[in-house]
Amino acid sequence: xxxxxxxxxxxxxxxxxxxxxxxxxxxxxxxxxxxxxxxxxxxxxxxxxxxxxxxxxxxxxxxxxxxxxxxxxxxxxxxxxxxxxxxxxxxxxxxxxxxxxxxxxxxxxxxxxxxxxxxxxxxxxxxxxxxxxxxxxxxxxxxxxxxxxxxxxxxxxxxxxxxxxxxxxxxxxxxxxxxxxxxxxxxxxxxxxxxxxxxxxxxxxxxxxxxxxxxxxxxxxxxxxxxxxxxxxxxxxxxxxxxxxxxxxxxxxxxxxxxxxxxxxxxxxxxxxxxxxxxxxxxxxxxxxxxxxxxxxxxxxxxxxxxxxxxxxxxxxxxxxxxxxxxxxxxxxxxxxxxxxxxxxxxxxxxxxxxxxxxxxxxxxxxxxxxxxxxxxxxxxxxxxxxxxxxxxxxxxxxxxxxxxxxxxxxxxxxxxxxxxxxxxxxxxxxxxxxxxxxxxxxxxxxxxxxxxxxxxxxxxxxxxxxxxxxxxxxxxxxxxxxxxxxxxxxxxxxxxxxxxxxxxxxxxxxxxxxxxxxxxxxxxxxxxxxxxxxxxxxxxxxxxxxxxxxxxxxxxxxxxxxxxxxxxxxxxxxxxxxxxxxxxxxxxxxxxxxxxxxxxxxxxxxxxxxxxxxxxxxxxxxxxxxxxxxxxxxxxxxxxxxxxxxxxxxxxxxxxxxxxxxxxxxxxxxxxxxxxxxxxxxxxxxxxxxxxxxxxxxxxxxxxx
Amino acid sequence: xxxxxxxxxxxxxxxxxxxxxxxxxxxxxxxxxxxxxxxxxxxxxxxxxxxxxxxxxxxxxxxxxxxxxxxxxxxxxxxxxxxxxxxxxxxxxxxxxxxxxxxxxxxxxxxxxxxxxxxxxxxxxxxxxxxxxxxxxxxxxxxxxxxxxxxx
Numbered sequence: 001x002x003x004x005x006x007x008x009x010x011x012x013x014x015x016x017x018x019x020x021x022x023x024x025x026x027x028x029x030x031x032x033x034x035x036x037x038x039x040x041x042x043x044x045x046x047x048x049x050x051x052x053x054x055x056x057x058x059x060x061x062x063x064x065x066x067x068x069x070x071x072x073x074x075x076x077x078x079x080x081x082x083x084x085x086x087x088x089x090x091x092x093x094x095x096x097x098x099x100x101x102x103x104x105x106x107x108x109x110x111x112x113x114x115x116x117x118x119x120x121x122x123x124x125x126x127x128x129x130x131x132x133x134x135x136x137x138x139x140x141x142x143x144x145x146x147x148x149x150x151x152x153x154x155x156x157x158x159x160x161x162x163x164x165x166x167x168x169x170x171x172x173x174x175x176x177x178x179x180x181x182x183x184x185x186x187x188x189x190x191x192x193x194x195x196x197x198x199x200x201x202x203x204x205x206x207x208x209x210x211x212x213x214x215x216x217x218x219x220x221x222x223x224x225x226x227x228x229x230x231x232x233x234x235x236x237x238x239x240x241x242x243x244x245x246x247x248x249x250x251x252x253x254x255x256x257x258x259x260x261x262x263x264x265x266x267x268x269x270x271x272x273x274x275x276x277x278x279x280x281x282x283x284x285x286x287x288x289x290x291x292x293x294x295x296x297x298x299x300x301x302x303x304x305x306x307x308x309x310x311x312x313x314x315x316x317x318x319x320x321x322x323x324x325x326x327x328x329x330x331x332x333x334x335x336x337x338x339x340x341x342x343x344x345x346x347x348x349x350x351x352x353x354x355x356x357x358x359x360x361x362x363x364x365x366x367x368x369x370x371x372x373x374x375x376x377x378x379x380x381x382x383x384x385x386x387x388x389x390x391x392x393x394x395x396x397x398x399x400x401x402x403x404x405x406x407x408x409x410x411x412x413x414x415x416x417x418x419x420x421x422x423x424x425x426x427x428x429x430x431x432x433x434x435x436x437x438x439x440x441x442x443x444x445x446x447x448x449x450x451x452x453x454x455x456x457x458x459x460x461x462x463x464x465x466x467x468x469x470x471x472x473x474x475x476x477x478x479x480x481x482x483x484x485x486x487x488x489x490x491x492x493x494x495x496x497x498x499x500x501x502x503x504x505x506x507x508x509x510x511x512x513x514x515x516x517x518x519x520x521x522x523x524x525x526x527x528x529x530x531x532x533x534x535x536x537x538x539x540x541x542x543x544x545x546x547x548x549x550x551x552x553x554x555x556x557x558x559x560x561x562x563x564x565x566x567x568x569x570x571x572x573x574x575x576x577x578x579x580x581x582x583x584x585x586x587x588x589x590x591x592x593x594x595x596x597x598x599x600x601x602x603x604x605x606x607x608x609x610x611x612x613x614x615x616x617x618x619x620x621x622x623x624x625x626x627x628x629x630x631x632x633x634x635x636x637x638x639x640x641x642x643x644x645x646x647x648x649x650x651x652x653x654x655x656x657x658x659x660x661x662x663x664x665x666x667x668x669x670x671x672x673x674x675x676x677x678x679x680x681x682x683x684x685x686x687x688x689x690x691x692x693x694x695x696x697x698x699x700x701x702x703x704x705x706x
Numbered sequence: 707x708x709x710x711x712x713x714x715x716x717x718x719x720x721x722x723x724x725x726x727x728x729x730x731x732x733x734x735x736x737x738x739x740x741x742x743x744x745x746x747x748x749x750x751x752x753x754x755x756x757x758x759x760x761x762x763x764x765x766x767x768x769x770x771x772x773x774x775x776x777x778x779x780x781x782x783x784x785x786x787x788x789x790x791x792x793x794x795x796x797x798x799x800x801x802x803x804x805x806x807x808x809x810x811x812x813x814x815x816x817x818x819x820x821x822x823x824x825x826x827x828x829x830x831x832x833x834x835x836x837x838x839x840x841x842x843x844x845x846x847x848x849x850x851x852x853x854x855x856x857x858x
Contacts, residue, residue, distance in 0.1 A: 019738020217801025
């Protein structure tokens with residue numbers, strides 16, 4: 001029996017349930033120091049002086065002058081200093097680094113440091129920003145013609161807040177001076193991002209920098225780009241002290257200083273005929289990037305490409321901008337722009353149904369993508385387009401229509417959202433990345449060598465299943481090498497729902513070549529006759545994929561996953577709290593390599609989106625997160641998370657391993673609009689999230705309830 | 707100070723106000739107990755103190771004198787919950803898992819779904835949405851019930 005489609009035991013499952021798995025804070029090195037980052041207490045201005053106020057004995061102290069190479073966190077643009085030089089652009093910007101053997105001494109020292117600033121006026125309002133990180137325009141057809149065909153025009157503005165990734169293990173690394181270079185052990189998603197950042201920061205050659213992933217306690221995008229910063233800090237301290245330095249954030253520091261989901265304002269103007277056909281879609285997307293660029297252009301890119309939702313329309317114009325403000329930089333978080341824009345698209349869709357007096361399911365049926373339709377970028381959709389299928393499955397499984405009628409006039413509501421999500425890097429991204437994966441023949445099976453990290457989603461297990469079935473060997477005979485840049489090739493970052501579909505496919509090709517090479521011999525015989533065998537393959541996209549980054553025309557993604565959520569809610573008549581009572585989550589993901597892991601992604605992403613929709617409010621006051629602790633930044637507990645009925649549908653993608661598409665991000669796109677649409681069914685006109693009781697109390701009545 | 711750790715009598719020297727979490731991880735070398743927030747909100751540092759789940763980040767070491775402390779290492783991989791968490795996908799990133807398993811181990815036998823949800827409400831998991839954890843707890847509970855019946 002093959003491994004694909006079977007719930008084989010997770011490779012590191014036993015280590016995790018016994019507490020044996022080693023996370024970064026579980027490691028110590030001889031002579032190790034602890035590090036601490038001293039950060040700005042203003043949002044904008046210049047540093048005029050630093051007064052230590054404690055004896056330097058036993059301390060290693062570093063500032064921007066101690067950076068051996070270039071003082072930047074190398075990512076898309078080299079705009080972010082690793083340590084502030086003179087200018088401060090956001091609260092909690094790193095200025096100074098301390099290290100000491102005793103953690104307590106660091107806290108005492110920190111309390112004695114005084115920094116003089118000359119403050120300048122900060123700007124926290126993206127509408128007033130004078131710096132645009134990236135602007136994108138997508139145009140299809142002729143907007144004016146589309147509006148001329150419309151009977152009704154519906155307009156609306158939708159707002160989404162920050163969201164903290166809130167991995168339970170905070171960011172942390174240990175930097176160790178080794179062999180004339182630096183080795184960094186850390187909790188991270190993208191070892192080669194950190195590798196490049198350290199090379200630039202320290203001015204070292206490739207082989208002098210080594211990055212090793214430790215077991216990682218959650219990432220969700222929050223350990224995509226930020227580890228390059230914290231690794232840089234630990235490395236500077238280790239370089240200066242010539243000793244290993246551990247830098248692990250406490251929860252407050254992690255929440256105050258690290259990246260969050262971009263907040264945004266999304267405006268829609270849609271032309272529609274009386275019978276519900278969309279004739280023109282005009283969308284404006286404005287995202288708040290925070291003080292530095294980080295990955296903002298790519299977040300915007302995914303955001304605008306998904307901004308129409310999964311609906312066909314001949315005349316579309318989408319204008320997107322991500323701009324600078326004086327808040328800590330925002331960055332990657334599961335969904336990467338798409339949850340923001342699809343929240344707006346699906347609440348707007350509900351408002352169109354209300355305006356037309358049309359059944360919300362019927363409106364979506366009428367406009368949902370079918371195979372052969374083209375998206376806003378002109379991508380022609382393939383046979384694996386399942387928008388209608390997921391819609392019908394979710395509506396019938398949840399008994400949506402009967403409940404919608406039954407709940408009218410009560411404190412209960414029900415809403416739905418239809419959504420899609422592109423797997424892998426956007427546009428030509430995968431071709432540019434040119435990811436590699438290797439497979440090594442062993443006496444008893446094979447060993448996987450990839451830089452794709454296990455961050456909870458099941459990378460090791462799922463990759464081993466793909467290799468096992470391709471080689472036709474038992475799953476247990478496939479080993480997975482530790483992620484260490486000295487041993488594994490650059491498989492690209494562990495992001496963008498690409499680890500299964502893209503890297504898994506490269507591994508499948510490696511395994512096919514090993515089979516050909518073996519030619520029927522056993523591994524043992526082959527190794528005895530011919531010696532070691534390692535096959536390395538590079539990404540090779542399906543033929544005919546085309547993308548133009550200048551015009552934003554072409555095939556944005558190799559494949560899309562499709563989803564539909566139905567959420568039932570109850571309004572507390574006393575507190576106005578909205579409590580979700582049941583969620584139906586239907587996802588079409590090509591092929592479920594491991595159904596339990598795939599369902600785990602859907603359930604987990606859905607719960608995070610419940611927080612996004614209702615609970616998780618980042619309160620920014622004077623440029624600083626005012627609720628940077630779990631006491632007042634609320635994430636869903638068992639009592640806030642309703643039962644989730646998951647249905648996985650399969651519609652194989654011909655270029656995915658065994659038909660698989662991506663699954664990690666998509667589940668977070670749908671629940672927030674479905675929840676808000678359920679609140680709308682209670683007659684409350686909510687258009688921004690999180691929909692806290694305060695916002696719901698202030699919401700006007702829906703004008704034409706469905 | 708004397709206390710019983712995972713069934714063995716121990717004498718450990720540490721400052722009385724040091725957090726139990728740090729004593730376990732540093733003095734006792736048991737790193738299976740994790741720190742998630744340091745303020746008693748996330749439950750990642752849950753251990754059993756005389757059989758009751760507590761946040762070890764909030765317990766000063768002085769408080770465990772003469773008590774029984776059980777950490778994840780004390781279950782020795784033999785608790786039915788541990789197998790069930792693997793089979794049902796109750797552990798994803800694994801950082802909340804030791805605390806979650808110990809909190810679940812303290813649930814009454816044959817706990818209802820409401821009791822499970824309430825009993826685990828102090829343990830945050832950001833990966834699973836809790837569904838797989840409930841399935842694991844229910845599976846382990848049926849298994850121990852069966853084992854209980856089979857016992858003479």
